[in-house]
Amino acid sequence: MHLEARGHPLHSRAQTITLTARGDGKLDVRGSILDLRKRGFVPVAGDLQASGVIHDMHLTGLVDPAGPVLEDVVAEQRSVAFEPSATTAGESCRDPIGRIAALAGARLDATWARRLAAEIGGPRGCSHLLTLAHLLGSTVGWALAREPAPGVRRAGERVFRRDLVVDGHEPAPGRLELTAQLLDLHLAPAPPVAAPMDRFTEALDVRLQTEIEFPTGRIVRIAAAERRRTHGDFDRASWRDRSAETSWLVGERLASGVTGTLIARLGEVSDDRPLLDTCLALAPTMIQCAAAMSEAWAALGAVGGIPDSCWMWRRDGALDRARR
Secondary structure (H helix, E strand, C coil): CCCCCCCEEEEEEEEEEEEEECCCCCEEEEEEEEEEECCCCEEECCEEECCEEEEEEEEEEEEECCCCEEEEEEEEEEECCCCCCCCCCCCCCCCCHHHHHHHCCEECCCCHHHHHHHHHCHHHCCHHHHHHHHHHHHHHHHHHCCCCCCCCCCCCCEEEEEEEEEEEEECCCCEEEEEEEEEEEEECCCCCCCCHHHHEEEEEEEEEEEEEECCCCEEEEEEEEEEEEECCCCCCCCCEECHHHHHHHCCCECCCCHHHHHHHHHCCCCCCHHHHHHHHCHHHHHHHHHHCCHHHHHHHCCECCCCCCCCCCCCCCHHHHHHC
């Protein structure tokens, strides 16, 4: 499936999850989320927010594959939307970062999403770390289900990496185009010095392209495909059209409730999990792209987040009071 993006570049969101073997049979997991705004400026929170890197955040944890259980996790927010200021009454996106520690001991299974909502969802945390944590949980479960027997990895050896990149473009006024690319790279056990392809086990590509009516968020067109490659068919593997599994989204809005609908239709734990994770990335990226519609927003004088969508935009918080 060849993606052909149309229109003015607005925003790119990239998420990465990497699993690395340890000497004790456990796994180090690292996740990152990067938001890059590509045009304009946004009047928000008493200031003018320019283009460039908006969010640069990381999660680092320890996974016991026997559970699987996330034994420990810490967060880092290198770049955030709101630093302490007079308008924020000294508050910052980093204020609730310590709540991440409450996820230690959580199982990385069907209960993970509920645990996230309870510990860091909505006004209890950062919506971007929440998005990254959702992807971390599903990625770990997917990767472990494809791993050989425990104990065959060297300490420090990469086991699995997932990259999910969504790009937003404005093809015409009132239209937003999102192109998404997911790559799962499963690495084979190998000695410290090996030829690159000796480390290769399998690669899964998922690609998706959708056109959205803006600002309603209604999907007007969508197409998806995936390709799995192994050593045996690397040069022959073909793309499999997955548009039939996503065509029902035409007419749906990327709004509250769409996550539950996607999980119900594609299955939270199934062979379609990578396709589901790709679809789940659309709504959060659309919100980021909306800020890049800078010409429209600047005329309004100021914009803000959805009430209770995160710590900084909680109801009756400093930014909510400033907006009102």
